[in-house]
Amino acid sequence: MLKVGISISLIVALIVPFSAFGTSSYSPSPIYLKGLGVSSLSRPSVAALSTDASLAVTLPASPVRADLVAGEWDLYKVPLSQGQRLEISITGPAASAFDLYLYSPAFENFNDVTAVAHASEGGYPRTITYDVPAALGGMYFIEVNAFSGSGTYELSWRVREPAENMRIDVGAATPAAIPMERDITLEDKWGSNRLFAITLPANRRVQVDLSGPADADFDVYLYAPGTGSILPQNVSPKAWSNRPTSNESFIFDVPAGVSRTYFLEVLRFRGAGSARLEVIHYPIPVAPSATRIWGVDRFATAAEISQRTYPAGSATAVLVNGREFPDGLAASSLAGALNAPILLTELRSLPASTLTEMRRLRVSKVFIAGGTGAVSDAVLASLRAGIPGVAIERIPGRDRYDTAARIAEKVRTLTGQRPGRVFLASGETFPDALSLSPIAFATREPIILTRRAILPPASLAAIKNLRPPGGAMDVLIAGGTGAVDLVPARAAAAAAGGSVLRKYGESRYATSLKIAEFFIEGREGPYQLTLASGVTFPDALAGASLAGVRQGPLLLTRPLALSQQARDHFRSFGFLMNQCWVLGGTGAISPSVFNEVASEVARAHQGH
Numbered sequence: 001m002l003k004v005g006i007s008i009s010l011i012v013a014l015i016v017p018f019s020a021f022g023t024s025s026y027s028p029s030p031i032y033l034k035g036l037g038v039s040s041l042s043r044p045s046v047a048a049l050s051t052d053a054s055l056a057v058t059l060p061a062s063p064v065r066a067d068l069v070a071g072e073w074d075l076y077k078v079p080l081s082q083g084q085r086l087e088i089s090i091t092g093p094a095a096s097a098f099d100l101y102l103y104s105p106a107f108e109n110f111n112d113v114t115a116v117a118h119a120s121e122g123g124y125p126r127t128i129t130y131d132v133p134a135a136l137g138g139m140y141f142i143e144v145n146a147f148s149g150s151g152t153y154e155l156s157w158r159v160r161e162p163a164e165n166m167r168i169d170v171g172a173a174t175p176a177a178i179p180m181e182r183d184i185t186l187e188d189k190w191g192s193n194r195l196f197a198i199t200l201p202a203n204r205r206v207q208v209d210l211s212g213p214a215d216a217d218f219d220v221y222l223y224a225p226g227t228g229s230i231l232p233q234n235v236s237p238k239a240w241s242n243r244p245t246s247n248e249s250f251i252f253d254v255p256a257g258v259s260r261t262y263f264l265e266v267l268r269f270r271g272a273g274s275a276r277l278e279v280i281h282y283p284i285p286v287a288p289s290a291t292r293i294w295g296v297d298r299f300a301t302a303a304e305i306s307q308r309t310y311p312a313g314s315a316t317a318v319l320v321n322g323r324e325f326p327d328g329l330a331a332s333s334l335a336g337a338l339n340a341p342i343l344l345t346e347l348r349s350l351p352a353s354t355l356t357e358m359r360r361l362r363v364s365k366v367f368i369a370g371g372t373g374a375v376s377d378a379v380l381a382s383l384r385a386g387i388p389g390v391a392i393e394r395i396p397g398r399d400r401y402d403t404a405a406r407i408a409e410k411v412r413t414l415t416g417q418r419p420g421r422v423f424l425a426s427g428e429t430f431p432d433a434l435s436l437s438p439i440a441f442a443t444r445e446p447i448i449l450t451r452r453a454i455l456p457p458a459s460l461a462a463i464k465n466l467r468p469p470g471g472a473m474d475v476l477i478a479g480g481t482g483a484v485d486l487v488p489a490r491a492a493a494a495a496a497g498g499s500v501l502r503k504y505g506e507s508r509y510a511t512s513l514k515i516a517e518f519f520i521e522g523r524e525g526p527y528q529l530t531l532a533s534g535v536t537f538p539d540a541l542a543g544a545s546l547a548g549v550r551q552g553p554l555l556l557t558r559p560l561a562l563s564q565q566a567r568d569h570f571r572s573f574g575f576l577m578n579q580c581w582v583l584g585g586t587g588a589i590s591p592s593v594f595n596e597v598a599s600e601v602a603r604a605h606q607g608h
Contacts, residue, residue, distance in 0.1 A: 076143075
């Protein structure tokens with residue numbers, strides 16, 4: 001048997017993962033190419049390598065056992081006719097990576113060669129199931145590649161004739177309705193599947209989820225109306241999910257027109273057992289976009305955010321200092337309890353843009369966060385002069401911690417109930433509290449501020465006063481021990497009496513990501529993201545209402561370069577996002593960052 005050894009650096013292959021979502025134009029059909037990178041694997045050119053097709057040995061009877069060390073390959077050949085199906089799998093030693101590659105009859109050598117299928121990821125067994133397309137019969141070549149590790153591998157294989165290949169008459173499909181929840185059982189035998197005829201409503205997004213046994217691999221495929229039979233060589237699914245895992249999921253947008261009957265197939269690829277099939281539908285999100293909201297300064301930007309959030313007006317508004325952050329950090333839960341915008345002011349004068357927006361809102365009452373050291377009485381006089389008859393209520397405190405505590409008590413009064421949870425964040429810096437602000441707005445649960453090393457008396461008293469008599473509250477801490485040390489965390493936990501959860505990362509941007517993903521955890525439908533600078537606070541502070549009203553997270557980024565954490569969020573959750581609001585002008589979020597955000601939003605929806 002041929003053994004070929006080269007350096008590890010020469011055997012790294014470029015693998016393009018097979019998408020689990022969207023429609024297909026691949027040939028052959030992707031049905032049985034289990035995430036194997038269909039026709040997308042290209043080896044780097046290895047001019048010094050002399051291995052070619054003439055040196056391959058005929059594939060021995062199954063099972064084939066042989067030894068390899070890292071950097072060596074075995075090359076086999078097997079004749080296949082059109083319509084035949086090759087099933088081949090490999091197991092190798094523990095802590096090894098023995099890969100399988102299948103090459104077409106066009107294979108001559110490893111110089112600029114392309115594999116038609118491969119199995120080079122995940123644990124053992126690694127499996128290829130390949131249907132020979134029409135007019136592509138001939139001698140196929142199988143490579144076993146010891147990418148890492150050494151020892152004995154076992155290669156199991158068989159060739160099925162076309163008559164054995166699975167063909168399903170859709171007339172035998174089981175009728176089903178959407179929404180659908182069905183427990184199904186697949187047997188451990190070839191051809192075990194379930195087929196459903198399900199009417200899908202036009203112009204709706206359909207989500208299919210399949211949860212199977214942990215040790216099995218079931219797949220799910222959706223076929224178009226009018227499908228006479230399902231045959232891998234000539235019928236491609238409209239959508240599918242066939243990852244090498246026990247759980248599958250895909251989204252399909254039903255075209256506009258009339259409701260039609262589609263065919264949903266659950267197919268056993270490996271293993272057996274019971275699975276849960278769920279199908280739901282909801283409106284197709286509008287075309288996703290990134291929209292910048294900005295004004296000539298921070299005060300005008302806050303007014304613009306208010307206009308976007310409350311186009312029909314608001315009877316109340318929350319006013320905070322736009323130059324200093326401390327008293328405004330806890331204002332989001334107050335705004336949530338009032339369902340009101342957060343607007344900004346100077347210490348001693350009321351900006352014209354803020355007054356103009358309050359008039360447009362037709363506010364009848366304004367809540368002031370902080371004492372006269374945050375918002376002077378001169379500002380209140382300007383409010384009364386500019387909006388005759390307006391009621392004003394100030395929520396002052398001896399310091400930022402006392403102000404936050406008093407805001408928390410006011411929220412309890414407005415809502416008429418004690419919260420089931422409080423948020424604990426640093427009062428010495430602003431990023432973590434601002435990342436929490438949309439959740440505090442949406443849930444009307446207060447943000448309690450703390451020093452890094454000690455919980456201030458006002459904060460401790462607030463937690464004790466908010467705790468239900470004879471009950472307990474949970475505590476969610478934003479930031480690591482560099483922001484909120486163990487001492488205040490333990491004091492807050494003891495005062496609240498409930499569970500404690502900390503969300504943190506290695507930076508303000510990483511913490512913001514953790515909090516954002518916590519907010520949308522478990523979401524199945526679309527959501528909106530708000531993006532703001534993590535270097536300055538005003539835009540994010542005013543953006544709490546925008547994000548909170550839309551039940552979406554607020555994510556922080558660097559002004560001149562999109563944070564890697566924001567980029568990761570787009571690529572993990574972007575397909576569910578139908579809008580991204582970018583807060584602030586080009587001085588807050590640069591044009592290059594905005595353009596990258598727009599590209600990420602569009603890219604996330606390609607194929608969905």
